[in-house]
Amino acid sequence: MAASLRRSGARRAVPGVALIIVVVVGISGCQIAVDDFGSEVIFSNAYSESLNFAIVDPEGQIDTEVWANSSVAYALRECRGDSIRVETLDGEVLGEIDRPACPGWRVRVGPEGELSYVDEND
Structure with a gap:
């Protein structure tokens, strides 16, 4: 039973990957805003x-x-x-x-x- 309570390595990595995706999308959005300067x-x-x-x-x-x-x-x-x-x-x-x-x-x-x-x- 103790084995069923542990999370696999892949499950632990999902929140970290999601965070990285959010950061990359956020940085990309900032770049777009900077590109619009002067318009x-x-x-x-x-x-x-x-x-x-x-x-x-x-x-x-x-x-x-x-x-x-x-x-x-x-x-x-x-x-x-x-x-x-x-x-x-x-x-x-x-x-x-x-x-x-x-x-x-x-x-x-x-x-x-x-x-x-x-x-x-x-």
């Missing part, structure tokens, strides 16, 4: 009030509100839209960039309302 356009607002950043696209405009002195990342897999327009929440247009929004780029509004569009991949 967003960053909207930065150093202006004194909240602003609306709009990706002007024939398929529909995408609006993103960004608070004063903050930034927002908008996920993109590829360039989108014809231009990027920045305006106050009252509708006053501060400026427009005649280029599409692209992953890895940053649209920045400075303290005086000046716009810049910089490739963060460099």
Whole structure:
């Protein structure tokens, strides 16, 4: 009877193998997340009030509100839209960039309302 209470070596190895599988899958998931870095356009607002950043696209405009002195990342897999327009929440247009929004780029509004569009991949 004592022999039937002992666990075989194979049965003891199952939890260890399961743990290794979980760790490998977890590490692989982290690698995927790291690979996606840079797949967003960053909207930065150093202006004194909240602003609306709009990706002007024939398929529909995408609006993103960004608070004063903050930034927002908008996920993109590829360039989108014809231009990027920045305006106050009252509708006053501060400026427009005649280029599409692209992953890895940053649209920045400075303290005086000046716009810049910089490739963060460099």
